[in-house]
Amino acid sequence: MPSKRYKAAWARIGNSSGFRVENGFFKDNPQFAGARGEVQVINSDTLLVRLQPIELEQEKDELLLSLFLDFLMDNALRNPDELEVYTEAMAAEDDELIAGVVIDS
Template identity: 65%
Template sequence: MARKTYKASWAKIGNSSGYRLSGSFFKENPQFAEVGGTVQVIDADTLLIRRATQPQQEQDEDELMLSLFLDFLMRQSLANPSEIEVYTEAMAAEDDELIAGVELDAR
């Protein structure tokens, strides 16, 4: 990858401060557009900027969907307590057998 440099200028953004980059930066590096991240100070003259591995909007949507699903389960459980089944050690052992050897893709 070619190491191209881009001009960054300090800017007041709402109640915050930030660095403004030219549109060409985002045109040539679309993976950084509309994505949050972190900034690490390397030394007095150097910053390291890392983009978030998952766009914040996508992460927020995932968290919202999980929250809605858990709320649904809770409402169902409270409305139908006779259908709640105790999770036993035998069930846990059966689940362990089902997922034995399965490798998860760590993001």
């Protein structure tokens, strides 16, 4: 199958410069949305771009965490009287509960 080409254009992005790639690239390759990578200059008119796609499971976890945090924020804004100050006593109790717990990486 022949490789598909996408248009790119130089753009100012915040305080940096970058290249914008047409949206069709991300529609055809959703695994690269939000990816990080590097650019290598091959010669005066050729670049090699390597992107590390975001793992689908990582993306799913990030989405769930984001939705949970949105829920918490919405609940806090709707019910400010239910908020409780996290005290040093609470922190000490939490530290006692997790003392000696080892997490496998």
